[in-house]
Amino acid sequence: MTLDHDSLGLDSTLRPPWLSSLDRVLRHNQSQVSETVRQAQVRSAGLSEEQLLTMYRQMVLARAIDRRMWVLNRQGKAPFVISGQGHEAAQVGAAAALRPGVDWLVPYYRDLAFCIAMGMTALDFMYSVYARRPDPNSAARQMPSHFGLKRSRIVSASSPVATQIIHAAGIAYASKVRKLDEVAVTCIGEGGTSKGDWHEGLNFAGVHKLPFICIVQDNDYAISVPHRLQMGVDSVARRAEGYGLAGDTVDGGDILAVYAVMKRAVERARSGGGATLVAAKVARFTSHSSDDDQRRYRPQEELESLLRRDPIERFRTLLLDEGLLNEAGDERIQQEATTEVDEAVRTAEAAEPPEADDFTRGVYA
């Protein structure tokens, strides 16, 4: 489950021969240098071995689904793909601090791994990729990655950016008024933070000290517009104080660091301490969507450097170093993910599309 040139939008013939060996050297050095730091991290994270392996499985499964989407797109079976590759540690690390089915996720379109970690299955998602009738996200009305899953409290998402931030604030306000022990978590890219709704939602959450957490998955690009043209600060979390929120900037490629930040934020939310803004720095491996080509606006060196920022590879190395995973166990996890995706694809492909005239139903109660 390493990255390949295809998922970066790179032509594989462009891959310089020295890159593989360089990657190996870099990875080896990283693991040498920070071994003791990592061991301390794992111990202090407060996560059991089983939890850590579950998180790894969720990341691997999300990546396997995501990569398959692109294959299906090239086969002409998936008209539209928007991807979360590179964001998995930020999402799964955050989900690990939540209680699926109790806490709310008000997602954005890159949250595939987050949704998987909150209870969505590969099949739930594949139904939407194929636009089949059983799609629990929207009965195939919405494009894929417009998540929504009632049983997991994943709130239906639209395409306009940042509207969901205010919904999360409203959900959290209701939790507070109804004295329910719930946290509302909402996600957005760094581009979305330029919108008025982002401001209005955070302001409301700050006014009422709501059990609310906004995770900005900052991958440096809003389609093609870079971070430097989006905001005048290095981390959008610096705005937290201005809203009366706690703010944290975290390496979104470091799953344990994300978990630690989120654990604190959840404790703050549940104890009445108020809302938190988390800026998670992540890497966007793919083009914005299947209708974009990031080679047009990202330099070749930058795309190649992404190869060394794979959060799954990083977590895998950690688990291997810690002796929590061995090569055989990893192979099994990869295989299980592939099998689950294969089965989901088979079942979804065989499922019926909605009836054409069904689109008139459900406008009103």
Next chain:
Amino acid sequence: MAVATLIEGVRQAMDEEMARDERVWVLGEDVGKKGGVFLATEGLYAKYGEARVLDTPLAESCIVGVAIGSAINGLVPVAEIQFADFIHPAFDQIVSEAARMRYRSNGDFTCPIVVRAPWGGGVHGGLYHSQSVEAFYAHVPGLKVVMPSTPEDAKGLLKSAIRDPDPVMFFEHKKTYRLIKGEIPEGEYTTPIGPAAIRRQGGKLSCFAWGLMMHYSLEAAEAVAAEGIDVEVVDLRTLKPLDTETIVASVKKTGKAMVVHEDNLTGGFGAEISAVVAEHAFEYLDGPVLRVCAPDVPAMPFNKPQEDAFMPNPAKIAEAMRKLADY
């Protein structure tokens, strides 16, 4: 039955629904201690407390977005937009989110919210305190659009709106708030969303209106009645869903139709009513469908001569009635 103002009907509806159902809450700018700039929520803050009668930040998209979120998590919000003129920043939340939540989630998530807003002119409100916004929202599937013109309906329709499982835009004509008085039935009642009300029976022509223009149309109908022109005035009350049955039945009876609204002519809701009449009562028509509307200028001017010129009034409506009757 007690005689009350239209705004009293609005206030009573919220008070009774909040007493009946603790999930109901009110949010908006100045709705708390002040009781709203028009006093529609007067007394509710003292009775139900800040958590249920919440002064929000001055941000319309926030007001509607928070309402949507709270509805997803089990509350029944009544959001007040201080003036319909300021609702535009919330358009995305209303149209992209509230109106589509049920549809896009196949019914898994719903949006039982009410958005109340005072609209309409004739109060020296100038460009930004006089607008008509009903056509924007009546265009949107997933929304209901309610426009009461009497105190009884304001109360009964608002109670229905609060109990409705879908988002309801509830527009109250600000000039009618205290100008229009009427009897409000004692005890519990609701007025169903949908059916129009025939306010004046007539056989010569049908006049369709809502809000303040319904009252002006009634005045005009009385004026021309002396000349032998017998006008049927239909108060639509609800633009979405639209009571096409009553509209068509009335035109089949009279053979002539006109629409009166304050919104400007082009793309106003009168165009939709004209189309309904043309499609479903064409063979019964004995004249062109007339529209008495504001002109196509950006908005209502502040100064009195131009405001008067902008607004339809009983004299202009009566003139159109004569013209149509003579056709």
